[in-house]
Amino acid sequence: MPYVIEQRRSCSGLEIGVTVEIIPDNDICGAHGACAMVDEDLFNLDDDGFIAIGDIVVVPAGKEEIAQRGVDACPLRALRIK
Numbered sequence: 917m918p919y920v921i922e923q924r925r926s927c928s929g930l931e932i933g934v935t936v937e938i939i940p941d942n943d944i945c946g947a948h949g950a951c952a953m954v955d956e957d958l959f960n961l962d963d964d965g966f967i968a969i970g971d972i973v974v975v976p977a978g979k980e981e982i983a984q985r986g987v988d989a990c991p992l993r994a995l996r997i998k
């Protein structure tokens with residue numbers, strides 16, 4: 917399921933006004949929890965510790981860089997930005 921960031925300001929090379937999707941690969945996720953350690957609200961985990969992104973989530977203004985850090989923190993690269 918896509919995880920959407922509505923980009924409102926320039927950061928990390930992302931363009932202003934561009935909607936960015938973070939797409940989790942549930943087959944790759946190994947329940948390390950590194951993404952949720954960056955922000956447990958943006959990277960919601962299920963009871964077993966696996967990424968539980970099932971809905972499109974618009975990241976609040978000002979949290980875009982945190983979302984990027986969460987994606988970058990995944991040791992298995994189970995998250996990507998489209």
Ligand code: SF4
Pocket residue numbers: 940944945946947948949950951952959961965966967989990991992993994995
């Ligand atoms: S850091 Fe990666 S492997 Fe760990 S829970 Fe998050 S998506 Fe899954």
